[in-house]
Amino acid sequence: MKTLLKNGTVVNADGSRIADVLICNDKIKLIGENIRSDDAAVVDCSGKLLFPGFIDAHTHFDLPFAATTTADDFYTGGRAALRGGTTLVIDFACPNKGESLQYGLDTWHQKADGRTACDYSFHMTIDDWNEGIERELDDMFAAGITSFKMYLTYPAMMLPDGDIYRALKALKKRGGICGFHCENAGIIDARVQELKAEGHRADVYAHPLSRPDYVEAEAVARLLRIAQAADCPVIIVHTTNHAALREIENARRRGQTVYAETCPQYLLLDDSVYYDSDYSRAASFVCAPPIRTKKDADALWRALRIGQIQTISTDHCSFTPEQKEMGRTDFTKIPGGLPGVETRGELIFTAGVARRRMGLSGMCRALSENPAKLYGLFPRKGLIAPGSDADIVVYDPFASHILRSQELLSHAGYTPFEGFRTEGSVSRVFLRGRLAVENGALLGGPEGRYLKRNLCSL
Ligand SMILES: [Zn+2]
Numbered sequence: 398m399k400t401l402l403k404n405g406t407v408v409n410a411d412g413s414r415i416a417d418v419l420i421c422n423d424k425i426k427l428i429g430e431n432i433r434s435d436d437a438a439v440v441d442c443s444g445k446l447l448f449p450g451f452i453d454a455h456t457h458f459d460l461p462f463a464a465t466t467t468a469d470d471f472y473t474g475g476r477a478a479l480r481g482g483t484t485l486v487i488d489f490a491c492p493n494k495g496e497s498l499q500y501g502l503d504t505w506h507q508k509a510d511g512r513t514a515c516d517y518s519f520h521m522t523i524d525d526w527n528e529g530i531e532r533e534l535d536d537m538f539a540a541g542i543t544s545f546k547m548y549l550t551y552p553a554m555m556l557p558d559g560d561i562y563r564a565l566k567a568l569k570k571r572g573g574i575c576g577f578h579c580e581n582a583g584i585i586d587a588r589v590q591e592l593k594a595e596g597h598r599a600d601v602y603a604h605p606l607s608r609p610d611y612v613e614a615e616a617v618a619r620l621l622r623i624a625q626a627a628d629c630p631v632i633i634v635h636t637t638n639h640a641a642l643r644e645i646e647n648a649r650r651r652g653q654t655v656y657a658e659t660c661p662q663y664l665l666l667d668d669s670v671y672y673d674s675d676y677s678r679a680a681s682f683v684c685a686p687p688i689r690t691k692k693d694a695d696a697l698w699r700a701l702r703i704g705q706i707q708t709i710s711t712d713h714c715s716f717t718p719e720q721k722e723m724g725r726t727d728f729t730k731i732p733g734g735l736p737g738v739e740t741r742g743e744l745i746f747t748a749g750v751a752r753r754r755m756g757l758s759g760m761c762r763a764l765s766e767n768p769a770k771l772y773g774l775f776p777r778k779g780l781i782a783p784g785s786d787a788d789i790v791v792y793d794p795f796a797s798h799i800l801r802s803q804e805l806l807s808h809a810g811y812t813p814f815e816g817f818r819t820e821g822s823v824s825r826v827f828l829r830g831r832l833a834v835e836n837g838a839l840l841g842g843p844e845g846r847y848l849k850r851n852l853c854s855l
Pocket residue numbers: 455457712714
């Protein structure tokens with residue numbers, strides 16, 4: 398099966414050029430001018446941009462929370478991802494404390510295998526540390542899991558500093574890498590008690606007040622000192638603010654390797670969303686860490702431009718407005734998380750490229766190339782070049798549209814970007830050479846594959 402994409406602008410992290418792309422079966426075969434192939438299906442891509450398939454390295458599909466589960470599972474989440482140009486998601490397998498890593502991995506395979514429209518892989522959450530878990534690390538690497546996740550907050554998942562140190566040393570030995578959710582659990586807990594005592598139990602804006610920027614920055618700074626002690630590279634996931642960025646830069650100046658991720662909600666929105674007098678609207682934006690100020694968003698854009706932030710993922714963790722009702726009388730009971738896997742490409746193109754905050758190559762780096770390198774899939778993914786998987790997003794920069802939740806495939810029931818006018822849209826998506834999305838319609842079923850990953854090459 399051959400497909401010839403004619404005259405598109407091929408975007409890679411090192412530049413863009415107008416060229417033809419010949420796809421043969423599931424791989425990119427050739428890139429050049431005036432390619433002829435008599436037996437190929439020809440797609441005219443004049444005026445369109447061709448990006449390497451976007452990678453979303455931070456999703457939570459089918460995640461149990463309190464007495465409920467996220468609105469999107471791998472079936473709906475994978476379809477939403479693919480439609481938005483994301484050809485690969487890396488979700489967080491999440492065993493509970495006391496369970497083995499293998500049990501967590503098996504559970505996540507059961508959720509995803511045979512049900513996911515895009516390709517997928519897993520990070521492994523370490524929320525417990527003992528000899529058994531350490532022994533299991535080798536099995537995880539053998540299963541293609543080279544990246545992990547630890548929490549400095551949430552009592553059900555957080556590890557004490559000593560265990561984080563031990564776990565990082567064990568990962569370092571194996572060439573692994575770990576992402577961290579950084580917020581100071583103790584301060585948050587104390588502030589929650591204060592806010593409730595002051596009568597803010599039913600106020601959504603108490604959520605951001607309970608976890609200010611410096612609470613995140615403190616945890617980033619502490620984690621980076623633990624990483625210094627363990628001499629292990631780390632990833633700060635969902636970085637939201639200027640103070641946290643400064644701590645990351647401090648560690649880099651000491652010679653540490655630190656990668657940083659941010660998300661569209663932190664780049665495009667500001668904390669005024671929490672002061673909406675309509676509970677349902679305000680609660681729909683509750684996530685942790687919370688959305689910050691406009692100034693923080695500006696600092697994140699700048700950090701992306703100068704290479705201080707490497708990736709933009711979504712932290713897609715969707716709860717419907719009905720599920721968000723759980724917190725109407727107590728802001729700490731609002732299920733935290735936003736949907737986003739379906740809209741990231743168009744949002745970043747609009748707010749980043751079209752508004753001249755980043756170039757096409759910068760967008761490609763943050764959404765495709767850097768996640769592929771960081772998570773051990775480059776150059777198979779994250780690049781339009783001969784030999785790479787033919788995961789290609791055909792983006793029409795002139796097909797603007799308004800984001801409407803009713804038109805999205807996600808089962809979240811809302812989008813934080815309702816009414817947002819995009820510059821352009823995803824018009825076609827190829828997944829390993831197969832046309833999988835055309836004009837917003839999904840073609841084909843859950844044909845995503847599980848990917849084993851190599852070590853980080855960023
Ligand atoms: Zn997350």
